[in-house]
Structure formats: structure tokens, C-alpha cells
Amino acid sequence: AKGTAADETVRVSATPVFPAIPWAQQRDDFEVLVRVEAPGAAKMHAPIDLVAVVDVSESMNAAAASPGGPSRLDLLKKAMKFVISKLDSRDRLAIVAFNDHVVQEYSTDLLRISSDGGLRARRKVNELMAGGRTAFKPALERAVQILDERPIEEDRLGFVLLLSDGIEDSGIKWCKEGIGRTSLFSKYPVHTFGFSASHDPKALHQIAQASRGTYSFVNENLESITSAFAVCLGGLKTVVAADMHIKLTAAEQGGVEIKSIESGGYRKQISSDRRRGEIILDALYAGEVKNFIVRLRVPAACVVDHQHQQQQHLLTLAADHRSHRHATDIDAISFDAGNAVVVHIQRPQVVTDAARQAPSPTVVNHIVLFELVELVAKFVRDELDDGVVATVDLGSRLESKWAEFKERHKFWSGVDLGSLDSDIGAMASSLRLGGSGAGAAYTYSWLSSYRMQRATTMGSPHKVVPEFITPMMRLMLKEAMEFQEPIDKPCRAGRQDDTFNVDFEIIDRRLELWYKLKREMPTLIQQPLESLEDSEWNHLTAITQEASVEAINRAMHYDMYLVCDWVLIPVVVT
Template sequence: MGRLHNLLLLLVCFFSTLLLAQVMSAAAGMAAVKVSTTPIFSKIPRAQTTKDFQVLLRIEAPPLVDLKGRVPIDLVMVLDVDVESVSLEPVKKAMKFAIQQLSDKDSIAIFGPSMSREVIPKFMSIHGSRRVAEKKVDELEGRRIAGPARSSLDEALKMLEEQPASSSDGRAKFIVLVTDGEDITRFNSGMPEWFTAALAKYPVHAFGLGASHDAAALRLIAQRSHGTYSFLDDGNVDKVASALALCLGGLKSVAAVGARVVLKAASGSGVRIDRISSGDYASSVSQVDGGASGEIVIGALYAGEVKSFVVHLYVPAAPPALRTVEGVCCDQQQLLVASLDGQLYTSGGVDVDDAAAPVDLVVERPNAAVLVPSAIVVNQIFQFSVLKMFDTFIDKEILHRTPVTGWNDVDVDDLGRKLLARWEELVLEHQFWVGLDLGSLDGEITAVANSLSKQYIVGTAYIFSWMSSYKMQRPTAMGSPANVVGVFVTLEVHLTLQVAITLPESGGDEGECHECEYTCEKQLPPAPPLLEASGHDGSSYRLNAAYEGVVSLDDINQFMIKIYQGMVKANNLKQCQPRAVA
């Protein structure tokens, strides 16, 4: 039955993806990353000097159906689980699920706990070796002797560093770390120089299992490697596969590698880049040219992802005669040029050319103007203000506490109240901002504070995971795979998660498919119809009972909404605004 459920779900996903591909292909002749800039004000009075002129910078990757493929990946999985505290079966099940999700062009390496037998210490191509990799997973051993989890990660990083430079051409490398370990506090201080340098090259997506894992250490690893941090609480440690799906959905849909946003102030304008708000993505402003240039390093960009940053500019008063620039009118001024460098995947492979054409930021410079802020820019600025407030709270209220100073004396109710008080103060400070919309933030932050009020250790893991999601603008599991920031879930992540949810409970071979078995598989019966008539006249229908528990009407509705949106975009349709009544 597990195999039938998986097949039915995959058929629905495949059917929906095909329909989406058809309507989206008409909307985009050639896939490309879209770069756009939106100024806080579309006009700046000519004589006005603005010391902090905010610009929203958005990077939008094309959907996977437009790319007709994706960048191959080299995945390293590091597992360090204590057999006395966590069952290995859900972890092995998740490992096999990850192997099944990889394509033939991908490769995998697996490291178990230190002092255990080797698993796959070097990269092994998935092509023709999927079953071998799964059998190696069956040989995985748990941690039986107390030791630092860092040893396994050390070995993984050393292996990656030994790879020839050419092995990274047109490929993306990632590390997935799954641990329940307590004894990894060495991450918090005294990292060797080589370790820190290597960590910055390879994103580590860290998953903490249960209340005993060191959330602060895993958060630090994720931050320094520009990866993500997720955790599963004690009630959800058996849902490792679903938690990994939130990450795997992105890893197996990489659209570009080496993505880097290049910013240049318009020549002769006197404009300079002051700073860049980019979350946990590395950004810099050149001091050599006085702030005339800057960059944001994204690295791997997943299909369907949208990245939002805020660039802060110093804009001087405009000269009497504005500099003539092609495509810019006499009362307009060019302030900034943004472009994206990197290797974008196309149907023929990885293209080494620029991933997106340069985009000019142009504003009007009239003698006088009524300034109306852009709501989308206002809300992105506020979001970064929230993250800054959380960073301050974490530094003052959480990180100074260690197992030595003790957690038992922490008043968790007081910490939760403090966080809510800081949030309410921030909202009051910005209550008069035109266009501000709190959206889901109020509910999310209330949930974070409530978690902190219930239990300090779980609450801090919740805060770290929520912050990781917003700073990397990617989904993370916050105690449970069902608890995610929905705005960062792409279509590929959603589909991967749905497949993970339907995995057999046994964790055995039921429902698993191997490339060597396809030719000897018996012919499957035809799939039952999705809808069946429910009335005698055939005018009404209902969901076929065979799909109950596999596909819900809500899933179908969501797919149809995406298909409809694609059709609207493909036909270049616009919503007409109602005419005003005289």
C-alpha cells in the first residue's frame, strides 16, 4: 500500500508540474534570473541631500520547469546520533530518502560518528550506485562513546578540501549535518583557522534532534557556512525525513552557482553605497573607491527563490545640469547599477556568462515633490529592523548563558515577556510608517515568545531556527517539519515534502525504487481517476476514495491556483480596476 500511495502522489505531482510547465513556458521564452530595484521614493527634490536613501534589491530565480534541468550537486551527509537517546531508524529512513531524491548526475558521501566504521568517505556517483549507497546506510552505527561531533564534520571538510578545484566547475557542494550531540561546545570558541576557512566554502545545513543538542553550536556552524539551522523537538524526532525534505527540495533544484550581486554607484553622480542589509548573506562595500561599489554573495540560488535585500545610499543634491545617460530623461538621474554574476543552468548545461543583465536604478529629480514611500520597500526595511532587534535580544539574554553558568535559574516566563515587550516597542516606534503591514510577523513572533516561555532550551532552538529562516530566506523546521515560514517554501520544496510525508512507516524497502529494478518491475495497473461521478446525471463529482489520505482537495485547489496564475501570466492578462462613480 505504501508503494501505491507514493505512486499516486507522484502521478498527481507529475501531472501538475506538466501543466505548470506548459503555461509557464509561454510566459518566458528563455529562463533567466530577474534582478530588480525599487527605491523608497520614486522622486527626490533636486536640491535635497539624502543621507540614507533605501533601495529594495530583489533577485528572482526562474522556476525549475523553465530551466528544464538543474545544477548537479555533491552532497555530504554527516550523522552523529547517540543510540541511547535517539532511534537510528528514522535517521536511516531519512538518509535513504535523500539518496532517492538525488539524480544520476549527483554524488554523495556519508560520514558516521567518530570511531565508527567508514560509510562512504569519498564522493560516489549516484548513477548505478543508488542501491549500494542505501546498503551503506544500513551499516550506519550510532555514537556509543562520548566524543565531539565536530570530529565527523572535520573529516567531511578535509575530504572536500582535498577535492581538485576542477571538481567544482558547474556543480554545487553542500553538507547536511544531523546530530543530537551535547559535546560540541568547542564550536563556540577556538575554531582552527583551516576549519573556519573551509566552513565558509561549503554551506552546512544543520539539523538538531531532541532537546539535548547544542542549538547555539549548530546555529554558529550554519551562520559561518551560510547554511541553515533546523531542529526537531522530542515529540518529532521521528520526522527526520520530512525535516530534510525542506532542505532537499532546494538542494535538488539549484538554478545557479557562484551567484553574486554586483552594485556600482552611477559614475559622476556623487552617490555612494553606505551599507547593505543582507541577513546572513555576506555583503561588502568597497572602501578603496569611497563606497562607489559593493557586492552581495548569494552562492547557490534555488529555482523559484526570491531574495530581498536593502541597499542604503548617500544621494547628494543634484547639479543644475544632470549628466546625460542613455535612456534617462532630462529630469531623471541614474543612481545605481545592479547586476548578477554567476553560472546559471540552462537546458544545455551550466552557462558561464552573466546570470542576469545589469539593471539601472533611476529616480526623478524635480525642483519640488510630494514624497510617498513605496510600501514594499517599507516592509522590507522593517523586516531587517526586526532581525536586528532579535540579534540584540539573543546576544544579551541567551548567548551569555552556558551550561556552566546554568540554565535552571532562567525565568523562562520573564524571557518570553521581555521578547514580546521588545516587539511591541518596535511596532510602536514604526506605527506611523506609511504602508507598513505586519503580515504574519506578529503571529510568528508571538509563537517564538510562547515557546521560550514554556522551556528555555527548546525556546532558544526555536528562536535560532526562526532567525536562520529569515536571514537566509529559506525554510527551516522549527521543532516540527510542519512549523515553517511559509513565504520561503518554493514549489519544489512543497512537492518534496509531500513525498516525504507519504514514506512507509516501517522504514524498510517498501515503496523504494532502484534504477536496476525498473526493467523487471511488473506492469502496474492503470491509475484510478482522480474524480468520480457522485450523481445519477453525471453533473457532480467527488474525490476518488483511492486518493484519500494521499491527496486532499486543498492540495488540488492550490495546484489549480498556480496553474491559473501561470495562464494569466502567459496570456499577459491584467486585472481591470473598477471605474470611479461620478
Template sequence: MSSSENKTCAICLASLGTGQGQAIFTAECSHSFHFACIGNSVTHGNYLCPVCRARWKDLPFVMPNSNPNANNSSIDHESFLDSRNLFFPAPQRQPPMRRRPVFEPEPLQFSDDEPLPAVTANVSPSGLQNVSIRAVPERPAVAASESIPHFAVLVGLRAPSLSDDARQMQRAPIDLVTVLDVSGSMHGSKLSLLKRAVNFVVDNLGPLDRLSVVSFSTHARRIFPLRRMTEHGRDDAKRAVNSLFASGSTNIVEGLKKGVQVLEERHHHNPVGSIIFLSDGRDTCHRGSQLPTFSNQRQPPQYLHLLPASICPGNRETQDQGRQEIFPVHAFGFGSDHDPLAMHAISDSSGGTFSFIESYEMVQDAFASCIGGLLSIVTQELRLMVRSASQGVEIKSIPSGRYASEVSDQGSQGTINVGDLYADEEKEFLINISVPILTNAEGEESERKTSLLDITCAYRDVVSKEMVQIEGDLVEIRRPESPSPPDLVVNLEVDRQRNRLNAAESIAEAQRMAETGNLSGAQSLLSNRRSTLLASASGQAGDGLCMWLEAEMKETEQRMGSRHRYEREGRAYALSNMSAHGYQRATTRGSRAAAAAFGGSFSFGSGGSSAAASASFNAYVTPHMANMVNKSQQLNKTEDATPSKPQQLNKTEDANPRQE
């Protein structure tokens, strides 16, 4: 009798009965074995059936796991369903169809990350410059007898560039976790495009960067441990990604928990830890994820309180405030059925960005834009400090978007916590102050001045690992008896920033109105604010940023044209805009990649039509982000032009709708 007929494994001689916590593999010759037993046998090069010695065309496939001593009690038994389909083709044979892989049990703790290479002492690559600071007052002069309660000073920061010859050594290596939705609705072309996009990420990570892959549907699994992207690491990562299949419902909470667990429990640490999170649906496994009625103002779902404090700091215990590392979640809403409110709330609270991928084909370009930034981080822990430089000059407010800011010491000091900067990235902030009357107006009129602000910034240099402090120039204005007409003209850069802040607030206010069902009011608000923007000084000058802002507001307005359109695309489009403006960082919105065809960051004062601005302009794109998107687009053109055999889908996979 065969082992299958005896119901015993021919390798370990133990029972093959079901319900005992072990997967069973049935070969094409009809003999059955414990999957762990036959998997270990095949790993050692045994490709013949241990019972009848038949040569198998299809072999059991086990995903690589860097912890061979994984605890069997952590097996996710749902992964072993339909065990007869769980094998991959033998070497040098073409597979008849795509098969589902079986994964090794997960370890109880994810401290099995690959060690980082030893750092060579006293190696300091040259070429990385300091962060630059510039400051521009609203007007160059104010009458000596005049007191202004609200006067703006624009403070700009620019990160250093990366040199081509030492790029890998001048930027911070990253630990990146991709958390990917593989629920039933991801089957077919969506999953294929997602795999292609993640493989692009794999190809562009350096040997000092590490990647882990987490997939989730009804349950979440870490299918690839945190490993360096060396040549072998890339090959294994791609094999893991290509093994993904779609089935089950959507458990966003467990997916993110698993992704955070990878970063929190790692034994070694790269300077940057981040999460890329993609989903095409709503969490169907937790209460509170149902869509509320449109007439009620929508709030993010209640399940967000279940997420770890390292991505939702609001869930942190009081005694742990300020102690826990925060991991930015860069969230990507895929298609029209995802939950933009939840994904925006998660990315926003963690310091990441939220992108809306309306067209499935855009997913690779969207990932490319994101990693173009993450792979160019040159400064960390950046903190901008401003201090009153004269008696009577008081800091009133700092509209810093989503960056934490504070005004202290009765308006004499202000701080903005910016964090990481990408290479060539710019951040601009308006510091609103009061300017007092010049009480001592003696001396030559041309020499009368009021010092407004002292500006410094401190940050950690990713090359030297040392804290660096930079002092900006003292900000001063002239105090004549009677200012000349040019002295009364508001600086266009300050006007431009006011327009940016007003546009961001207009989109946020319109989104809040739309959530209450007042779509006509939201559209009217955006239309009026667009007219105001175009009538401003920088708008009249044809400023490129103003043209881009007007185009984005118009697009948002159009996507609020009906309840159906708002729910399918307008909400996600508005929230992605809010994410970009809140952090002054590029996001993908709608069907366009963040960098579009612009090929680099914008130039102040560039003109152009509204349509051109919409198609080829994004104020927050850095050169590295644009270059990575261009690389993705060129790769897509090359691959699309290469003839390939049509891919056969596993019928079981293709027939799996979302289980909700």
C-alpha cells in the same frame, strides 16, 4: 580438535589470539575464524563452515568499500566489539533480530570516490533563462531642492526556473556527505526515523549526484564512500544506512572532520559539495563542550577552533585566505538536548543553514526541504554590483545579512557576494544611498531626473559553465519642484524589506538578551517590535510577509517564557530564525517543516491572519523545496497506512544510553 580449540584460523592457519589487531568471527557451530578470512570466503559464495561443513543461518556481513586495498592499520577496533553478534542473515532467511555490521578498514585517503561520467561535448539543454534583476526606489520622486542622506533602493534577484523535461541537465549535480550522530541517545525510534529520512534523500538523488555517509559516536567512520546514486549505488547506500546502530558518546569534531575529509580528498569533483549534519547532543569528547552557567552570556564552545577551515574559515591560516573551498554545512539539531549554539555557529560560518527539529517525526520533511534546494542549484558564484550613477549619489550601507558585502571607492561602488541560487529563489537587498540637491534644475519639470544606481550581476551558469553578466535597468527618480502626495508615500516593497531586516535584528537582539538571563527584557523587546511592525505601512496593508514575521516573533517571544523553556527550545528556535533571515533561505523550526502546507514560494502582498501565516507561509521556500516536502509527507502517509510487522531491536543496542 576444532580450529577454535586450537586457537588457529582454519583458513589462514594463523593464531586467533586477541590483541593482534584482527576481528574474530565465531559461527553458530562454534568454530572461529579471522573475520577478514571468513568474510572473503563468504563473498565468493561459500556458505558452509570450512571445518564441519554445517550450513550457517547467519553470515558475516562486510560493508561495501570501493578500495579493496585498504590499509589494515586504519581499523577502528571499537567497531569489532562483541564479534559474535557481527553477522547478517544468509540469503532467503528472515533475521531473528537486527545485527551490527562489521565495516572494512578505511583507506588512508578518501580519493576512492566513484568517477563521474564523461560529459558529452556541445550539449546545451535549452530552457534555462537568465537571472532577472529588478530595482525599486523608496519613493518615485524627491523635490529638486531636497537633499536626503538616507534613501533606500530595493534590489531584487530571481533565479531562473527549471523545466520539468530537462531538470536533471539544468541544475548542478552535487557531492553530498551526510554526517550522522549515532551515539547511544539515538537508539530506538530516533535512529529508525533518521534512517528513513536518509533513505528518502538517497531515493531523490539523481545518477549524476554522489553521496557519502559518515557516522559518529565516540569515534567517526565513513561507512559509505562517495558514490553515484545509480540504481546499484542507491541499493548499496541504503544497505549502509540501514546497518547503523547507536552506541557510545558524541564526538562532533571527529564526525565533521571525517565528512570534510571526504570532500577535500575526492579525486573527482561535482560542481556542488555540501554536508548535511545531524546531532541530538553535545560534543562530550572535547574540552569546552560543557554547558556554561545560564547567568553568563553563552558563546559557541571552544572546540570549534579544531574544525577544518573549509567549514570554519576563521580557522584558516593567513597565507591561505581566499584559496580554500568552503563547504556549506546544513546542520539539524535533533530534539531538545543538542547544542544549538555550536551547530548554528558551524552552519553560519560555512554558509549553510541551521534547522531545529523539535519533533522527531519531522526529520524526513526537514531533510526534504534542504535537498529540495540543493537539487535545484542553477547559478553559482553570483556577485551583485551596484555603482553610483550621478555625482553626489553616495552608497552609504548595504545590510546584506550573512552575505559578504562591501562599499568601496568612497561610496561610489558596492558589491554583494551571494554565491549559489536555487531555481526560482529570490534575494532582496536594500541599498542605502544619499540623494543630493538637484543643482541644475533647468528645463521641463517633468523631465528632471536623478540617476541613482547602475546595477549588474555576474554568475556562472551551471549548464554552459560560462560566466554570465546581466545588466539591470538604470534606477532613476523624478525631481519636481513640489512632489505630489503620492510621491511622498514609501513604496510597500521597500517598507516590507525594512520590516524583514528589523524583525531579524529584533530576534537576534532578544536572543543575546536571553543568553544573559534577561528573559523578561527579551520578551518585552519582541512585543514592542511586533507592535511597530504591525503599525507600519505594509503591516497595515495586511502584507503576507509582515504577518509571517509577526507570527515568528511572537513564537520566539513565547519560547522565552522561562529559563527551562528557553534552554530546551527557545534558543534553538531563535537561532534557526536568525539562520533563515541571515541567508534568506528556508529552515525548519520547531515542529513545522519549512514548506508547511503552503505548497510553494510566497506571493508579495498576500494577506491573511497571523495564525494562518504561521502555519502555511515561509518567505524563503522555493517551489522545488515545497514540492520535495510534499513528496515526503505523501510518502509518510502511504507508509504509515501500510501495515508492517513490528521491528525487533537488538537488546544490546537498545540498552545503550549516551555515554557521557
């Protein structure tokens, strides 16, 4: 884009699988790779509204590792405090705590992180206590309601984080058919996090997939849930384009048609005349690269066209995005495709040049990758989504399908399948260990990552697809691993009275009154009595004022002690 630095430009490009087709030849399945590249870094980020939907059911009281150590709830609190610490003053956060219903006393509306919003959010996190069963739907409905009730003129980006360590108890079946009948997940991406080996990977994956979010899980070291949040937050804080539309238009002449679009988890549409198509990205993060395959029907060139030119126009690409009133940094991002990208190929009578006969290795490898993702998706639908406990070795079955896949593609020019062997091996191993239950989590998370072309945590922060990690995600992950925060309890370790509570709002008002009284004390002393000499009255006034100030100080110190005792005393682990 003219006048714009390269690192502030969203680039859209296209590469045909072959640079040339003989003019008399027809191709019914001609692939074009469409590539969207975001700038590597953003100087600022669009302010976000984040709703954290957190499970506080009874199972969150379980020890995260050894008995007597921090509980799952303790580690969730630490992770939430990391999130709060990384949000900026323009961001807002809401907390929806749930078990089998929304727990109002632990939940908040949207709080602006500037002012005292961050402090209020931390207080709510400290107050979290676990109990009850598990139901996702009421909490998700509340999260959507919070985002829906924002004034239209605010026009801010909205996201939902959902964390759970358990299985839905309400009887709702989280399947594609059931989710498809509700509009609950059509507006805001829901990024789901499975916490421990006892969570429900199928439900969390279905929720993420339906909302175009991602599914991550942590089951090896539960303390790394902070890192899992960090990977996700590293993307949300660097959105460079929102509601981005990649518009495809087939050439007016030559009879070219758009047959299909391989877009993974992103929305797509093709017009009835197959001359126009569209790929829609809800949000593009700084440093991300998205690849899509567009399949065209390219007829043979007519004799008249061939006599006039040996180059044929196939496709035109253009990109635009929604402008946000409060996202001036997004509006500053330019698009390299602002003047459109035109895809041409050569149409000679005969293709004799060996270089033009060979397919593009980059395009071929992305074609194969999309086919593999679809193979895994079909495996998930056939073997995992039906909810039936498997009686066969699912790991061996997946490896068998992978062997057949490699055999079919072994003669494809330029194909490199070696890098995916370890991924399939890890999925197969997980399925052998955990079957169609907990063992399916790795497969679901891998599928989520590749469908959205976005980083997910697959068991631990060390198991992330490297090419999907952005610079900000890497930085945020490093900060999460260095994050030190004492694990707070709502009461001092060893205290028997667990019902003791502190009303911070009352203490705030009381301290304000103490300060005011202390400041105005001199004016509150009555005028001297006629029966006393001036020296006697001055002496009495000094004694009274000194005693009053001392009493006020004692009262203030006690209130501050209550706050410190409640908020700042760390757990004593023996």
C-alpha cells in the same frame, strides 16, 4: 533576456523607496530594494556532491517516542534512505558517521548514485549502530576533506548536512569568535538539523550561520526528520545559479555613495571609495526570491544639473554567476540583468504629486523586516549566546522588545506588522517552555530562515515560513510524508547474537563464482573412462551434473538468505 522563456530567467530588479526627491534636498539614508527572482522551476539540476554527517552517539539509541518503538537511529536510517532515493544518477553522496570521532566502518567516500553507489550507501545506512559520546569537529573536518579532495576539473557543487541529537562533549565552544578563527566553514554550506529536544541549538545555529547554511530542528514528532531533510533537499536539487554576484555601481556624476548593504546572511562588500558594492549568493534555488536593502547617500543636485535634467541616475546593477563544467542546465539559465539595471529618480524643484511623496509600501516593509531580523539577532546575542542559564522570563522580554518595535513604527506609511505577530508569539512561547536551552531552538531557526531567506523546519514540517517554500520543496515534502520504508535492523528481531554480521562483498564474489561454475559445469566433467560403456558414462555424467547443480543452488540460496535476513527483515514492534 532575449530568446529565453520567462521561466528560465533569473530576474534582477531595483525599486527606490521614493520615486522623487526635490533637487535641493540631500538624503543621507536613501533606500533601494534590490530583488533577485529565480525561475519557478528547473528542467534539470546541477549534479551535487552531498556529504551527510550523522550522529551515531549513544543517545541515538533512545526511543523516539514510546519505549519499545523505533529509536532515533531507526528514524535517521529511514530519512537517509529517502535522501538516497531522491538523488539522481549524476549526484554523489558520502556518509560520515560520528560519535566522539569519525566511525570509519560506517562511513564512505563519495559514491555515485548511478551504478551500485546507491545500494552501497543503503547498506552503510543499514549497518549504522550507536555508541559513544559526541564531537562535531572531527566529522566536519572529514566532510570538508572529502569535498576538498575532489579533482579541480570536476567543479561540482558541494553541500554538507549535519544531524545531531546531542550536545558537544569535547569541550569546544561553538561561538562566533571561535568559529571565526577557522577556515573550516568558509567553502561549503553546512545545513544543520537538531534531532529531539536534547540537541544543542546554539552550536548547530553557529555552524550553519558561519557556513551560510541553515539550521532546522525537529522535536515534536521525530519521525518528521524525513520531511525536514526533504525541505532542504528540495532546494539543493534545484540550484539555478551558483556563486552569483550582484554588482552595484554608484553613478559617476552627482556624488552618490553606497553607505551600507542589508544582506542578511549573505556576503557583501563595499569599496573604500563607496562607489562599488557587491552581494554574493553561494546558491540560488529555483523558485526563490531574495530581497536586499542598499542604502545610498544622495547629495542635493547642483543648479547646473537641475537646469539640464530632472531625472538623476543613482545606481547600476549587474549580475553574473560561475559556470560549472558539469552544470549545463545552470549555464542555460539567463540573466535579465545581463544588460544591467539602472536606477533613476526624479529631481523636480518641488514634489507636489501625492503619489510621488508616498514611499513604496514594498520597500518600506522590507526595511522594517530587516530591522526586525536585526532586533531578534541582537536578542539572541545578548540573551542566548552567552550560555548562561536565564533567570528571567525570556519570552516576556522578547515580547516587550516587540511592543517597543511596533510603537516606533506605528506611523510608518504602508507598514504591515500583523503577519509577524504570530512568529514573535511562537518564539516567546518556546522560550517560556524551554528557556535559553531547548526553548531557544525555535528562535534560532526563525533567525536562520529570515537571514538566509530560505525555508527551515522549526520544530515540525508544518512550521515553515510559507513565502520561503519553493515548488520543489513543496513536492519533496509531499513525497517525504508518503514515503514508506520498513525500519531495518542489523539483525533479526529477537536474535540474541547481535554481533552476527554479513560481509556483502564476500557474498557478491561467492555468488559470482557459483554462477560461473554452474554455467561451465558441462565442460568440467572428465572424458569417459575406457572401462565404461558410453551409455553407462552418460548416465553417470547426468547424475553427477544434477547433483552438482543442486548443491550449487543450495549454496546460492543460502547466501541470498543471509543477505535477505540481514537487510530486508523489518523490525517487529510489539
